[in-house]
Amino acid sequence: MGHADRRRTGRPPTAAALKKLVLRLAKENPRRCRRRIQGEPAGLGHPIAPSTVWEILHAAGIGPAPRRTGPSRRxxxxxxxxxxxxxxxxxxxxxxxxxxxxxxxxxxxxxxxxxxxxxxxxxxxxxxxxxxxxxxxxxxxxxxxxxxxxxxxxxxxxxxxxxxxxxxxxxxxxxxxxxxxxxxxxxxxxxxxxxxxxxxxxxxxxxxxxxxxxxxxxxxxxxxxxxxGQRPPEAQAQPAVLHDRVPRRLLCTRVLGGVINEYR
Structure with a gap:
């Protein structure tokens, strides 16, 4: 909820809404410490105390940033x-x-x-x-x-x-x-x-x-x-889709003596 949303509703966000926002920020930005997470709501016009951010993350079982830094191998x-x-x-x-x-x-x-x-x-x-x-x-x-x-x-x-x-x-x-x-x-x-x-x-x-x-x-x-997308490595894009009904001849190329077949 940004400045425009706050002016339109005339009400500050609820505690539940801020909690949801903090958890979303922690999930989408796993390398951010709680101070940086605190800064995002503040930039949206909804200041929140660092201790509140810590309580929300702690209750959700989300550890400090050093334990969440770096992506997984996958x-x-x-x-x-x-x-x-x-x-x-x-x-x-x-x-x-x-x-x-x-x-x-x-x-x-x-x-x-x-x-x-x-x-x-x-x-x-x-x-x-x-x-x-x-x-x-x-x-x-x-x-x-x-x-x-x-x-x-x-x-x-x-x-x-x-x-x-x-x-x-x-x-x-x-x-x-x-x-x-x-x-x-x-x-x-x-x-x-x-x-x-x-x-x-x-x-x-x-x-x-x-x-x-x-x-x-x-x-x-x-x-x-x-x-x-079913393309070979050397292909930059898929061949154009044929929408006409003109009959075409399917050509087969035998690779490795027929172990593999290629079609054109």
């Missing part, structure tokens, strides 16, 4: 999605049973996927080189990224982190044995495991990069994503 990842790139390593097997390792970097904001290399013997030096590859691929977009989200795998060393820190990014570590803390990364790796090695065994190491590149192209240029 809130942080949501609000900072456009500025986060997540890193992880996954593995695939050849038909001979050889285990190959590949790094995956996922831009949270638009879900653009980068798969930068593959090896049977991942070392710390190799991992550091893989960190350099996406920063080169990102080009000017690297300036818009602020955080690198990774787990505590031993392949991540100070040299790996230094590649991103040189681009003014902060490295965020997920908790041990907590894959849900990097859920976007886990989801894309799960997609790769289901759609690539689960249906297509590669004969040798030379074939695996071709398979992963083809899948990455599908993932970034055609695959619809619910979080992006």
């Amino acid at each position: 809130e942080f990842l949501t609000t900072q999605a456009e500025r986060i790139i997540a890193a992880d390593f996954f593995h695939v097997h050849t038909i001979t049973g050889r285990r190959l390792h590949a790094p995956a970097f996922l831009e949270h904001g638009i879900l653009r996927l980068h798969i930068t290399g593959i090896t049977a013997h991942p070392t710390a030096q190799w991992a550091t080189q893989q960190a350099r590859n996406p920063t080169a691929d990102l080009g000017a977009r690297v300036a818009s990224l602020r955080f690198v989200l990774r787990d505590r795998d031993s392949k991540y060393t100070d040299s790996f982190d230094a590649v991103f820190e040189a681009e003014d990014m902060d490295v965020l570590l997920s908790a041990p044995q907590a894959p849900h803390r990097n859920a976007h990364r886990e989801r894309v790796i799960g997609t790769i495991r289901r759609e690539v090695p689960g249906h297509l065994l590669s004969v040798n190491q030379a074939r695996v990069p071709q398979v992963l590149t083809e899948h990455r192209e599908h993932y970034t240029t055609h695959r619809p994503h619910r979080s992006r």
Whole structure:
């Protein structure tokens, strides 16, 4: 209730109305102390004592501001999605049973996927080189990224982190044995495991990069994503809706030998 509302009604707000306002301010502004919360009603023409604000918050079980500062991890990842790139390593097997390792970097904001290399013997030096590859691929977009989200795998060393820190990014570590803390990364790796090695065994190491590149192209240029309104990462907007009734031919493109189909 502002000045205009008070002049119109001719009555000050009730205690219940002020209590409701204080609780709303505390909920919508969790980093504000009670002094700042007190200032909002005062600015609306309804001064309230700091002790009254404290009593209202205390009765509602809302602690002092230091206990309420900072967003939760989920809130942080949501609000900072456009500025986060997540890193992880996954593995695939050849038909001979050889285990190959590949790094995956996922831009949270638009879900653009980068798969930068593959090896049977991942070392710390190799991992550091893989960190350099996406920063080169990102080009000017690297300036818009602020955080690198990774787990505590031993392949991540100070040299790996230094590649991103040189681009003014902060490295965020997920908790041990907590894959849900990097859920976007886990989801894309799960997609790769289901759609690539689960249906297509590669004969040798030379074939695996071709398979992963083809899948990455599908993932970034055609695959619809619910979080992006059923748009692929590379799409700026949905195609125009066709309102006419002109019959059109549906074209199907087989990806990875028919493991995945694309329609146009």
